[in-house]
Amino acid sequence: MLERRLTFYCGHSGLPLYQLDKLKKLASYFTADVQVFNLQLLRSESVTKPLRVSTLASKPYQLCQLVITGVDAELALLVLTDIIHEYACPLLLPSSDSKGNAILKQRMTMLDFPLSFITPKQIQADNKAQLLATMTRSLVDEKVIKVDDYQEVLAAIEKRESISATVMDNSIAMPHVMIEPITQPAMVISCCQQMNWHSARGDVSKVLMMVLPKPLSRSVLMAFSRFSKRLLQDRYADALRQASDSNVIQALIIEAMLASD
Numbered sequence: 416m417l418e419r420r421l422t423f424y425c426g427h428s429g430l431p432l433y434q435l436d437k438l439k440k441l442a443s444y445f446t447a448d449v450q451v452f453n454l455q456l457l458r459s460e461s462v463t464k465p466l467r468v469s470t471l472a473s474k475p476y477q478l479c480q481l482v483i484t485g486v487d488a489e490l491a492l493l494v495l496t497d498i499i500h501e502y503a504c505p506l507l508l509p510s511s512d513s514k515g516n517a518i519l520k521q522r523m524t525m526l527d528f529p530l531s532f533i534t535p536k537q538i539q540a541d542n543k544a545q546l547l548a549t550m551t552r553s554l555v556d557e558k559v560i561k562v563d564d565y566q567e568v569l570a571a572i573e574k575r576e577s578i579s580a581t582v583m584d585n586s587i588a589m590p591h592v593m594i595e596p597i598t599q600p601a602m603v604i605s606c607c608q609q610m611n612w613h614s615a616r617g618d619v620s621k622v623l624m625m626v627l628p629k630p631l632s633r634s635v636l637m638a639f640s641r642f643s644k645r646l647l648q649d650r651y652a653d654a655l656r657q658a659s660d661s662n663v664i665q666a667l668i669i670e671a672m673l674a675s676d
Contacts, residue, residue, distance in 0.1 A: 447485025
């Protein structure tokens with residue numbers, strides 16, 4: 416079954432009932448099922464029930480998705496995108512100047528520490544070893560680590576992977592290391608074709624490399640702990656696995672880190 420998703424932040428007043436009624440009316444022209452999925456509460460409701468949806472999307476700056484499933488999902492997405500642009504703040508390509516992207520930047524400043532997101536533009540890797548090397552090289556390119564520290568950081572990541580392949584049950588790999596050459600937390604994001612990660616849990620299609628400084632501050636530890644716990648939630652992990660746009664991936668990670676303990 417065809418599925419399409421549109422990720423957005425609710426505006427400063429959320430989505431009032433009259434806007435949800437309009438969304439319901441537009442969605443009724445299609446056979447596809449349309450759900451509003453709140454990515455912070457991890458709850459969804461059908462747009463055919465505006466009152467229930469209002470419990471998910473009435474608060475300011477909630478991160479949500481339209482999840483559209485059906486044979487005409489592509490067409491429904493084209494039509495419903497207009498109303499989201501009109502009433503909410505969609506996350507667009509990083510180069511776009513949109514309200515959603517501006518909200519994401521504001522949300523990132525709410526972390527108690529600087530966090531670098533790196534999405535290499537072109538990664539050509541045929542296997543796990545090549546991908547890890549290329550992703551680590553991007554840390555040098557973005558000046559998270561020095562050139563002289565490249566081999567030490569890569570060796571530490573490879574050593575961690577040799578102990579146990581860092582694969583979740585949802586096709587997401589999370590290679591990670593805590594080491595002194597890292598000056599500030601960073602995440603390198605790679606979306607790839609199904610790749611053998613040498614794990615009994617199967618191949619991966621998304622790799623999130625986490626590099627953390629040593630010693631680790633409490634604020635960084637708690638934020639990454641909240642993110643790791645959220646990954647254990649199937650609906651969250653599925654949304655992260657399906658996300659391909661870097662802004663959407665960043666928003667999902669940031670909101671998990673900002674979640675209440």
